[in-house]
Amino acid sequence: MVRSGSFDVVILGAGAAGLFCGITAAKRGLRVLVLEKSNKVGKKILMSGGGRCNFTNLHISSDNFVSSNPHFCKSALARYTQWDFIEMVERYKVEYEERKHGQLFCVKSAKDILGMLLSECAAYSVQIETHIEVDLLEKIKSSTCNSFKLSVSQSNQGVNNCELLGKSVVVATGALSVPTLGGSGKGYDIANQFGLNVLPRNAGLVPLMFEGVMKELCEALSGVSLEVEVSCNGKLFLEKMLFTHRGISGPAILQISNYWKPGCSVEINLLPLQDATQMLQLLKKDQPSSMLRTVLKPYLPKALISKLQQLWWSDLENCSLAGFTNNRLDSIGKRLNRWVLKPSASEGYRTAEVTLGGVDTNELSSQTMESKRQSSLFFIGEVVDVAGHLGGFNFQWAWSSGYAAGLAV
Numbered sequence: 024m025v026r027s028g029s030f031d032v033v034i035l036g037a038g039a040a041g042l043f044c045g046i047t048a049a050k051r052g053l054r055v056l057v058l059e060k061s062n063k064v065g066k067k068i069l070m071s072g073g074g075r076c077n078f079t080n081l082h083i084s085s086d087n088f089v090s091s092n093p094h095f096c097k098s099a100l101a102r103y104t105q106w107d108f109i110e111m112v113e114r115y116k117v118e119y120e121e122r123k124h125g126q127l128f129c130v131k132s133a134k135d136i137l138g139m140l141l142s143e144c145a146a147y148s149v150q151i152e153t154h155i156e157v158d159l160l161e162k163i164k165s166s167t168c169n170s171f172k173l174s175v176s177q178s179n180q181g182v183n184n185c186e187l188l189g190k191s192v193v194v195a196t197g198a199l200s201v202p203t204l205g206g207s208g209k210g211y212d213i214a215n216q217f218g219l220n221v222l223p224r225n226a227g228l229v230p231l232m233f234e235g236v237m238k239e240l241c242e243a244l245s246g247v248s249l250e251v252e253v254s255c256n257g258k259l260f261l262e263k264m265l266f267t268h269r270g271i272s273g274p275a276i277l278q279i280s281n282y283w284k285p286g287c288s289v290e291i292n293l294l295p296l297q298d299a300t301q302m303l304q305l306l307k308k309d310q311p312s313s314m315l316r317t318v319l320k321p322y323l324p325k326a327l328i329s330k331l332q333q334l335w336w337s338d339l340e341n342c343s344l345a346g347f348t349n350n351r352l353d354s355i356g357k358r359l360n361r362w363v364l365k366p367s368a369s370e371g372y373r374t375a376e377v378t379l380g381g382v383d384t385n386e387l388s389s390q391t392m393e394s395k396r397q398s399s400l401f402f403i404g405e406v407v408d409v410a411g412h413l414g415g416f417n418f419q420w421a422w423s424s425g426y427a428a429g430l431a432v
């Protein structure tokens with residue numbers, strides 16, 4: 024049970040960034056208290072990577088992050104790198120494996136990563152309290168005391184109210200994505216309270232949805248997946264796309280969703296390894312009596328070909344390739360290489376893996392994550408306007424920003 028008292032640092036939020044910051048500060052001999060609103064710590068860690076936690080990536084650079092200031096993340100990422108985290112994972116003998124694009128996942132369970140962090144917390148006496156609501160946070164300035172006062176209530180054993188003092192406060196409350204896993208706007212409220220600018224927020228790493236004919240098409244193809252090249256606003260990803268009953272998802276779509284804005288189109292290359300126009304002309308020459316749907320079978324899922332036929336050549340569905348004019352084949356080829364789709368919306372925070380936007384990086388020191396307006400107040404992890412691509416980058420940002428603050432509190 025939390026009791027009134029003084030701490031060197033009080034951290035709000037026991038997610039990836041908060042726990043890692045707590046460990047780093049406690050290793051320096053500081054008295055650390057981590058306050059968590061929900062009943063359990065590290066819920067997103069446990070749910071991440073399909074339960075196997077994609078905890079980092081072998082190839083980290085600032086290009087893998089979206090932020091209004093693309094340089095902001097560099098300093099923290101350089102001070103605590105993926106290799107540092109891998110060293111810790113190996114020290115704890117957590118079994119891990121490399122998957123596509125340098126993504127590192129636990130072999131057994133994400134519980135291994137949370138267990139490792141909690142062992143470190145225990146080893147360095149980080150105090151963690153769950154079921155906590157922070158009712159008030161204020162800065163006390165006097166000649167004898169330069170601290171924050173926190174009025175908190177704990178709800179797991181009746182309601183226990185108490186007052187805490189912290190020389191530093193670190194806001195690690197995460198962001199709006201997946202409210203059932205702890206997503207909250209508390210960090211933005213605190214930023215506003217201390218006069219920090221907060222940039223507009225949007226769901227990121229999120230499936231995209233359609234209305235009308237495209238929704239029906241996606242519904243009919245739900246479960247079908249294929250490798251595509253998807254692009255939007257100058258960004259391009261070559262990954263798998265999955266049709267769902269609401270629209271499109273899969274790694275390619277989650278990645279591009281970080282760059283998609285409402286009203287924009289996405290371009291999908293269904294045959295990223297082929298010049299489809301050239302390929303169709305050759306097929307017509309070599310197999311003039313074959314149907315278009317038949318010659319496409321080695322390249323695309325059958326169910327998708329049948330839907331594309333309905334959309335693009337339903338008038339010629341009973342014609343062999345010889346019956347297609349060259350112009351018509353050119354136009355189908357162009358569409359196969361550049362299918363322009365206009366999503367109606369994203370699925371929103373309910374399923375988004377990250378929140379884009381957040382506490383403006385211009386308000387923070389990139390070395391320490393401390394607020395430039397309010398000394399001893401720090402913001403780390405997803406609450407900050409830094410969001411990673413899919414592939415372990417978001418956790419690496421949580422570790423790196425947590426470490427930077429943990430050394431400075």
Ligand SMILES: Cc1cc2nc3c(=O)[nH]c(=O)nc-3n(C[C@H](O)[C@H](O)[C@H](O)COP(=O)(O)OP(=O)(O)OC[C@H]3O[C@@H](n4cnc5c(N)ncnc54)[C@H](O)[C@@H]3O)c2cc1C
Nearest residue numbers: 036038039040060071072077197205209404405415417418
């Ligand atoms: C389903 C899913 C899967 C993901 N998989 C991956 C993956 O495999 N690899 C990867 O790199 N990223 C992944 N992510 C993204 C990653 O989980 C986040 O970027 C990361 O957890 C952010 O860390 P954080 O500590 O800033 O926030 P969080 O991990 O969200 O932690 C914030 C904590 O603060 C608590 N909190 C909120 N409000 C308050 C308050 N008022 N007072 C006290 N505590 C509060 C929350 O309950 C939570 O415990 C995934 C996200 C989701 C939703």
